Amino acid sequence: MARLLHRLGRACAGRPRAVVLTWLLLLALGVTGFLTLGGTLSSQVSIPGTPTARVADQLAAEFPDASGGSGTVVFHATEGALTDAQRAEITALLARVGALDGVRGTVDPFATTAQRDQQAAQLAAGQEQVDAARAQLEAGQQQLDAGREQLEALPAAAQQTAAVQAQLAALQEQQTRLDAGRAELQAQAAPLDAGQTLLRAAEGVRQVSTDGRTALGVVQFDEPVQEVPVEVKEAVAEELQGATVAGVEVELSNELVQTTPEVFGPGEALGLLVAAVTLVVVLRTLVGAVVPLASALVGVGVGVTVALSLSGVVDMLSITPVLGVMLGLAVGIDYSLFIINRHRRQLTDGMPLPDSIALATGTSGNAVVFAGLTVVIALSALNVTGIGFLGLMGTVGAFCVLVAVVMAVTFTPAVLALLGVRVLNRHEKGRREERSGPEPELRAEPVPTPAPMRTARAVLTLVVGVAVLATIAVPALSMRLGLPDGSAEATDTTQYQAFELTARAFGAGANGPLLVVAEVGRPLGEAERLPEQAGVVERLAAVPDVVAVAPVGVSTDGRLLAFQVLPRGGPTSESTEQLVRDLRDLTPLATPTGTATVGVAGSASGNIDVSEQLADALPGYLALVVGLSVLILVLVFRSVLVPLTATLGFVLSLFATFGAITAVFQWGWLGAVFGISTPGPVLSFLPTIVIGILFGLAMDYQLFLVSGMREAYAHGAPARAAVTAGLRAGRRVVVAAAIIMVSVFAGFIASDSVIIRSVGFGLAFGVLVDAFVVRLLLIPAVMHLLGRAAWWLPAPLTRILPDVDVEGASLERDLATAPAGAGPGDPEHARHVRHRARHRQD
Template structure:
């Protein structure tokens, strides 16, 4: 690999304009592909095959009228007073206009709906009074009939046999029997009416918590209904609805807040936070490289690579379902690793130039050595991200694939684009004072190089191993710090963000909070429950079954109200709206979904809250297996790289420590709310369900990168005969500066995304930034060197039989230098 990369670097250095032109063409093709074939990104996270998805599919087949999605619009008076008649009329008019929007099935006027409900309640009340009055009349009639019958039967019994008046009395009794039959029929009819009124009243009681206008009249909930499931509604339709509700269409004196289901937001690719992250990265590069031109090379390389990778991925968004966070993950990774990988190669090239190596020979050798390490490090990240496909979760696998592709592009940029740019820049990547001696072979230049070489030899000779006591204390304290940071991870809960997680000035947050304040927390996440009937039911029998189901569910814990939606055309499927007492991400709501599904009748549950719970459970179930796979890969890869057993074990344990510390920090900030105002956490809640899985994949790759760049230096020093403990010091000294710079750059890039408007992107930015901070500075730069010191020579032990069968991977390309493969004559400069 090293020799092949050496040749690739040499070709790139000899034909820089061809290389740069090729990347320019690829970028143009990516942009053209996105413009021509790119589709809409979705903000909805859903998984096929979950219990919620199965209910939605059943509704689409058997009850299409109830299968369409819906979104809430909150209307609130600006002065918190009751909405005026004029404002109510304006709101009704706006909703009528929304109902005519293409793709919208209808819009429910909250005032008309409330009036209709009040009318139904009044009708039931009137019906109860009428039934009571009719029953009293029937009772009076029955009493009169009974009295008349008793009188006639007494007269008849007193008459002697054969008395002429008996026939007339019997005729009167027969007439009373007819009246009794009519009275009994009236009673039966009245009983049926009374049953219907009673069942209707019980349904109204069960649905008592369902309201669309607040008690004080200041707030109303309008409902926009779609004919298809919410995740299938196009962004164009959602935007058209939003436009019809806001701006010049917004009723005067009324605040209009759109729920999260109605807001289709694609996070901006580059905002102020991301710009600040790049500025910090640029400053770090300038400090390390001491020249602005050299510092610009990794940034330009990373930006171009991100452009190629992300636009190519977005070109497929028209044929595959892609959630909006997917390309943002590619941007984050592409920038972070792209800058770091180019820096590794550039740093090696600069050192070689300072030792007098000719330009193109130095570029080729840097590509074959540092570039070899970059390729191997990049492949570890790619493998970890591509392994997300084994979780069986489609959108997660796609995120991993896009991220892996962007990392591959970053690696390709580092070993082709960077050498081409370095060839064009020549000695300008050095400081002005350093360029004075570059390319010169006179006595002064040779003396300068000889002095530098002697100084380096003296520094190597002066190296001393760290103290054993210091090493032991470093391990104990480092593990203790990581352990404390990991404590919150024990209470980690997974979920998907709701409106309360958005920025406090966003319309989703305002809609969520207004709904919770005036209608209860559960109104933000109503459930859709379906009941299969063994046989069709109609009329009062169907009404009785609705009451039975509603009261059964109403009797469960954390249920505020149950309202019937209707029945399917074949009368074998009933649908209900269930409003929980708690919010959509609450533990009680999650338990309620489980309780409803656990009822003997086996009710199905759907809705956004139910869907989020199902997605989170499936992701949580896939997490341990994926972590086990990553840990196994870590051990396997490191055994091959370092030809050791204990080095891979310590490296993997360090990764696990930093991972759980990161999960603990994420839990403390996003679930517990610690330092929430600092990190933009408006309302604490469950941790983003797919964040831990993605963090595992990315952190594994980055941890192996830093392990590789530090410990390979230790191995090289040990292989050249240095004492194993002194070799640890030599390896840290050789790689510390560039690893610290690389870590700061990654923290800056990831941290920049923690200021994004999207709660998902903020969580990713914080998690990855903290993960790099913990792993690079605590594990790789402190704990691992201390452990390597304590292990001494045993750190490099490997059974002979294993050493014979595993390949000898020359990650640093040392063989390339030893065998002189880099001897390349420089062409004439004349």
């Protein structure tokens, strides 16, 4: 691979303009594909096949009129209750929205409330009539009983007379009519009783608050929420927020707002600025610092636009391209930096420009390819979870990383060829001129072996470092997974205001009502349906934390009954999570006609199902990643203990990252700093994403640091001194790369999307801990304590495993020992390589 990359670097340096133009053409094609083929990004996370999805499919099949998505609009009077004039304006506004393209209709809260009040009045009037009829029947019964008592009190002889017998027969006939009337009244009263039961259970389901100050309108779409075109949502939002109802606030729920996050904003720009400053400090030249930035930006442009071009044919979450931008920028800058750093050292040592570019591409470029492939493998492995949207996120992220790798080994050499020695500062150019003259006399000057660290220091570093990471990881023991609701949005957004107003006026559960279906064993007749609904409602209302239950409808065949259940807690609360489980556990549910199977749907239920499925997939994915980590590192370092320590370090940094995420986003620590308005569950797919990305990046830093230790040890340095030598050789560039990556990820914490904020924080903190605590402190300490044992490899594995030359050391040795003219380029190439080797420690 190193020799192939050596030739590739020389070829790109030989035709730099063609290479740069090719990448710019690919960027133009990507942008064109996105503009012509790109589709709508979704903000709704769903997994087909979950219990919620199955119930949703049932509802869509049996209640097609209600199969489209819907969103809530909150109308809140700034002072007092809503007036008649304000109500009329709101009704007219909802009517205009209902006439928009893509909107099936709207629900007027005042009309719905009036209908409910009318139904309540009708039920009350009907009950009065029944009570009156029952009173008449009771009065008639009393008269009959009194007449019968009088006749039965007569002497026996008198009772046998024809007149008395006729009276008794008349009384019996009246009794028969009374019994029939009572039975008829009972039949009439049964629907009224059922209606009263339903009305009482639905008392808490309201669209106008009890104080008359807040009303909830509903906008119903033709398509499911995740499939509603952006233009439709924007038109609805513009109509609602553009209208002015004097004295009334109009706020929209998440479902009505197109929440596609911005890919690049002020926070991201600040992170990129920090990365640029770091590059200038490390490279000590402004021209050289521009190269990694240009490489990363072009690579991100190609990778993300190509991925977005597929959004028209696959369902893609809005976070997916943002993740591609995060990774593309971070690894794109780092990978290009590694090659440039090597190239600049070689140029300073007097190596000819084409040879330096080729050798840097063949050595550092080889390490970049290997490091990038570890990230690509980890992200691609997300597809084994069986969760579609997560696999697509991993695939897009892997593609963007792959583009960054190819950019580093093609675009970077081409730009370096165009810049020539301008990538060096004035001092480095002077040193290059000094070393580019006739070859000086070579004397055997042994490279001084650095002194190893003290063992006591290594022990203290290990104990303190592990203790700190373990302490940070403690909050992870209470991590809860979920999906954000309106309360997680920024406080100045309409989604947050809608959530808070709804919770205050109607209770927390009104922000996430549950849809419950009861499937009975046989079709129900018209007369059976209302009592059946009442029976099911009574059992649902008896479940703890149920505030109200309202019937939604009965399927055409009478086998599926649908209900809206209002929970006591909000969509992400633990009580609602338990309520979903309790409702599902009601199966088989006893009903007036037999038994029914209970299913639950709704946003809260869907979030719970998604989170549970992701949590179930997490251990298997973690085991896969850890297994890959061990195998890759055994192959690279030809050691057993080095991979084990590297993997344990990764697990430590991973759980510390989980602890920090839990403390900030679930517990609310430093919430004001990170824009957390309301603490809630950790984003359900965040742990899985963090595992995949952090694994790849951790292995990158492990490769760049420990490979230097292995090289020093292989060249004869004592094991513990080799640790210090390798750390000194790679520390500067790894620190710079980590700062760049942390700053790029941290820039996304300022996003207006809580999903992007949490991903940015998790990755920034994970890289910070893994690079500066695990790789730069703990791993060297462990390697020192292990000594020669760190490089032990069983004899059978020694024969089986191939010798993977990650940094291209064999290529460098071959070029350095080749006779003049036998190298791949200039006849004096070998002389300059020896120069570079001699001055490597300068």
